[in-house]
Amino acid sequence: MSPSILPRSFYNRDVxxxxxxxxxxxxxxxxxxxxxxxxxxxxxxxxxxxxxxxxAHVGKTKRTAVMFGPAGxxxxxxxxxxxxxxxxxxxxxxxxxxxxxxxxxxxxxxDLISAHRAGIKKIRWTDGPAKLTKALSIDKFHNGIxxxxxxxxxxxxxxxxxxxxxxxxxxxxxxxxxxxxxxxKPWHFELDSRSFLGGL
DNA sequence: CGCCCGATGTGCT
DNA sequence: GCACATCGGGCGT
Numbered sequence: 001m002s003p004s005i006l007p008r009s010f011y012n013r014d015v016x017x018x019x020x021x022x023x024x025x026x027x028x029x030x031x032x033x034x035x036x037x038x039x040x041x042x043x044x045x046x047x048x049x050x051x052x053x054x055x056a057h058v059g060k061t062k063r064t065a066v067m068f069g070p071a072g073x074x075x076x077x078x079x080x081x082x083x084x085x086x087x088x089x090x091x092x093x094x095x096x097x098x099x100x101x102x103x104x105x106x107x108x109x110x111d112l113i114s115a116h117r118a119g120i121k122k123i124r125w126t127d128g129p130a131k132l133t134k135a136l137s138i139d140k141f142h143n144g145i146x147x148x149x150x151x152x153x154x155x156x157x158x159x160x161x162x163x164x165x166x167x168x169x170x171x172x173x174x175x176x177x178x179x180x181x182x183x184x185k186p187w188h189f190e191l192d193s194r195s196f197l198g199g200l
Numbered sequence: 201c202g203c204c205c206g207a208t209g210t211g212c213t
Numbered sequence: 214g215c216a217c218a219t220c221g222g223g224c225g226t
Contacts, residue, residue, distance in 0.1 A: 044218070053218070055211095063211065080219050081208030087218090100218060120221085130219050174218055 004157040008148050011071035015090040015097035019045040020169075020189040022088070024162040024196065027104055029136040030153040036109030036136050038126055039159050039196055042102040044172050045187040046087070048095060053178040053185075056096030066144050067096035074154065076133070076143040083130035084139050088147060088156070102129045102173070102188075105196060166195035 006025065011018060020043070028037040046054035055077065056064040066075045067089055075087040075098045087098035104126045106113055113135045117125050126132040133139065138154065145152035170188040 046218075055218075058212070061211080077218085078210065079217055081210075081217090083208095083219050085218065102218085124221090128219070134220095172218075176217070178218090 005148060005150070006072075006156045006158070008070070008072040011088060011090050011147075012092065013071075013090065015045045015047050015099060016187065018088070018090040019043045019099045019187065020167055022099055022101070022156070023167060023189055023191050024160045026107070026157045026159040027101065027132075027136070028155055028157060029109075029138065030150065031109075031112060031137055034109055034112055036106075036112050038104030038106045038108075038132070038136075040101055040103075040156075041105050041193070041196060042188075042190045044100040044102055044189070045097070046100060047097050047185075047187065051185075052182045053172060053175045054096065054098075060096070064096060067098050069093060069144075072146060072148045074142050074145045074147055074152075076138060076140060078140065079130075084133040085129045086133050086138050086142070100129055101132065103127045103190075104132050106135070160196060162191065163195065166192045168192055 022040050022043050025040050026037055027040055049057050056067045060068045066073055070093045071090050073089045075089055077085055087100045089098050091097045106126055113125050116135050126135045142154055147155050168190045169186045171184050172188045175183055
């Protein structure tokens with residue numbers, strides 16, 4: 001295993017620690033046609049059965065089972081009839097929590113991304129959770145895969161150094177009718193774009 | 201830039 | 214039935 005791949009111990013911590021810690025890390029996807037990668041710039045934490053915005057609040061079902069498993073595995077779900085979203089499972093086995101990766105800054109594989117995102121302006125290639133999965137060809141076949149090896153052609157490595165001051169904290173996006181206090185939890189983490197552009 | 205809306209399938213009530 | 218951790222096009226500001 002490459003020493004730069006994030007180890008399971010990175011993920012096996014509280015989701016509220018892992019979500020901001022993922023900012024600046026490198027998401028890599030080895031496709032049959034070449035490598036695609038990008039720097040993670042936006043994440044959100046979904047924290048246990050008590051969190052009514054977390055899919056796992058309904059309990060352990062076929063859909064949410066991965067979140068109840070050990071840390072460092074991918075939770076990929078289908079939504080709105082056409083979109084895939086990519087999460088990483090965190091924390092102890094049995095406690096359902098995951099980080100939604102909401103945006104990345106493309107680094108490698110521009111030709112492949114351009115093909116996957118035909119007709120879309122470069123600035124909009126990967127600035128949303130379902131946009132980045134389409135750009136990287138992430139779908140149901142990645143649900144449950146181990147992110148701490150290269151075996152499933154999808155993993156996360158060390159990336160750029162981030163300063164605490166460059167992390168913007170906000171409430172989570174797109175929660176619709178989720179009740180308080182969950183609606184207003186400051187569990188959305190984003191890199192100030194000026195910081196990572198300088199760090200590349 | 202912002203708001204509005206249609207697309208489109210699955211999971212849970 | 215209906216809500217959904219969304220997206221992109223269209224149109225007004």
